[in-house]
Amino acid sequence: MSKDSKTPKDTHYANLRRAHRDQKRERGELPPASPFRKKPAGDWKAPPQPTDTVWLYGIHTIKATVANPARKILRLMVTQNALARLELGETDGLPFPVEIVAPHDIDKLVGPDAIHQGALVEARPLPVRKLDSLKDKPLILVLDQVTDPHNVGAILRSAVAFDAGALVTTERHSPTESGVMAKSASGALELIPYIQITNLADALEELHQLGFQTIGLDSEGPEPLEQTFSGSKIALVLGAEGKGLRQKTRATCKALARLDMPGAIKSLNVSNAAAIALYAARSHIKA
Structure with a gap:
């Protein structure tokens, strides 16, 4: 069957499989993509980022980042599933904005090979220590x-x-x-x-x-x-x-x-x- 002759049912199951893979990536159950895997058209390139910010990702990383009083967080990008795993309580009470996104929105920032588990913070670097x-x-x-x-x-x-x-x-x-x-x-x-x-x-x-x-x-x-x-x-x-x-x-x-x-x-x-x-x-x- 050619790509153009797929039925709505084929497309439906393909979307379900893709969603299932996205969920597994959020949970960190899928390994990074092989560097030898064929990349899709328009290979990912890192977007511009201010020099005074860092992008940190992963459930354990984000939990520790939020709990660190020395860390200034500018925003949290998170999927619904990852937000539940972070156990942050009511987001309205957090001192930084929370954006609910899809996994591919975070992929655009850190690349498709990063195991971000559906959570990313944009933050300031930690204070310099002597x-x-x-x-x-x-x-x-x-x-x-x-x-x-x-x-x-x-x-x-x-x-x-x-x-x-x-x-x-x-x-x-x-x-x-x-x-x-x-x-x-x-x-x-x-x-x-x-x-x-x-x-x-x-x-x-x-x-x-x-x-x-x-x-x-x-x-x-x-x-x-x-x-x-x-x-x-x-x-x-x-x-x-x-x-x-x-x-x-x-x-x-x-x-x-x-x-x-x-x-x-x-x-x-x-x-x-x-x-x-x-x-x-x-x-x-x-x-």
């Missing part, structure tokens, strides 16, 4: 040019799980706030300071002045991580996958340490390495 605000924190993470927002989001989630005081990154070669990073963090972006600095070596020296022992994770470190800890304030420094810590960073850290792995694989994804290092550091701090 390193001296960390002086009373016993444990922080520092990233040396980790560029993948999925990895950084996963690290944020682990950092919150182990009660780290902040995640510090460089302004260059590091992701800024985005829907991808926030979705990967599953709400953690709203729960921990994400501090971006200009010069990492200078930032490490400032952390030394604040009393932190900076420990760089390095596969060739002279001692296992758990034997390297000293003092009550720890800053774990991790480098990008592949190239690891830069030479200047290695030279500035107070110590270098390795994660001993007895198995056949001797390297880990940076987000997994961060989780293990956080667990070890938290055990030291509690001891």
Whole structure:
């Protein structure tokens, strides 16, 4: 049967299937579209966005965003199904406008591959935080040019799980706030300071002045991580996958340490390495 010879019944069932897929995408049950899938005519292009706003999406992300008093929300775009899942109560009482939309309205903003689950907020970036605000924190993470927002989001989630005081990154070669990073963090972006600095070596020296022992994770470190800890304030420094810590960073850290792995694989994804290092550091701090 040709496309032009479809009956009203065929069209009806096609629409039902399409609606069913949309509902599954809202619930996050469908994976992102394959990058090799044929795109429809007029491939999606990101629309212009003001530089002082971010688009954040996903049910867990939106719940955390709304609950964060430091976050200024400009509007919420949401489907009826997602609005029920957000459990926000009466929308008339919210301090931002709520727009009821269809899933494809959000697709137009963030792309058809984003698993937005039918909810998106337009918001201001979080307030800038300084390193001296960390002086009373016993444990922080520092990233040396980790560029993948999925990895950084996963690290944020682990950092919150182990009660780290902040995640510090460089302004260059590091992701800024985005829907991808926030979705990967599953709400953690709203729960921990994400501090971006200009010069990492200078930032490490400032952390030394604040009393932190900076420990760089390095596969060739002279001692296992758990034997390297000293003092009550720890800053774990991790480098990008592949190239690891830069030479200047290695030279500035107070110590270098390795994660001993007895198995056949001797390297880990940076987000997994961060989780293990956080667990070890938290055990030291509690001891």
